[in-house]
Amino acid sequence: MLNKRSTKIWIFAAASLFVGATLFFLTGPVSAHKKTHSNADMQAFDDAYMEVVKIGDQLFHGGGPPAKEYGLTLSKTGMACAMCHPFASDVHPHQFPKFQEQMSEVVGLREMINWCIEKPNEGVKIGIDSEAMIALEAYIMWSHKGTIIDPGTH
Ligand code: HEC
Incomplete structure (x- = not known):
């Protein structure tokens, strides 16, 4: 025969199991990605990404239309990033x-980008999470695809 105490424990265990199972079936197993992406999704993501890389490429090579559009002064010396860092060399994003x-x-890469805008370029630094900063970061990172991440090194 079950005594009162063990009956309570059994009821508690059964209730916990019920609640747990209900939550599991309602929410499914925990996952960061709810569904796998289709090829069309992947193409759309890549197109959006490359658009930003191309803006960064123009900013890195002297500004072009995006610099005008964003109202940026990336340099007052007439030097573009690419003149000192051809093909994004020596920027070491990794x-x-x-x-x-x-x-x-x-510091992070974005602080260093701003340092270069203010010091060698004598320009006006840009917002740390501005579209222009993300574009410059995207171009620099894209130029270093496949490089092994090695933070803190020189
Ligand atoms: C007149 C030359 C010159 C120009 C133009 C220039 N830089 Fe630099 N850049 C430097 C120098 C010098 C350093 C410092 C190198 C060091 O001490 O690590 C540097 C360093 C960097 C670094 C960090 C590299 C590292 O490993 O520390 C980044 C990132 C960078 N520049 C991005 C840019 C960007 C983006 C632009 C354009 C907005 C730009 N630079 C324009 C000369 C320049």
């Missing part, structure tokens, strides 16, 4: 965040 001697602290 090393960030890292300790940057010029700023005496650990």
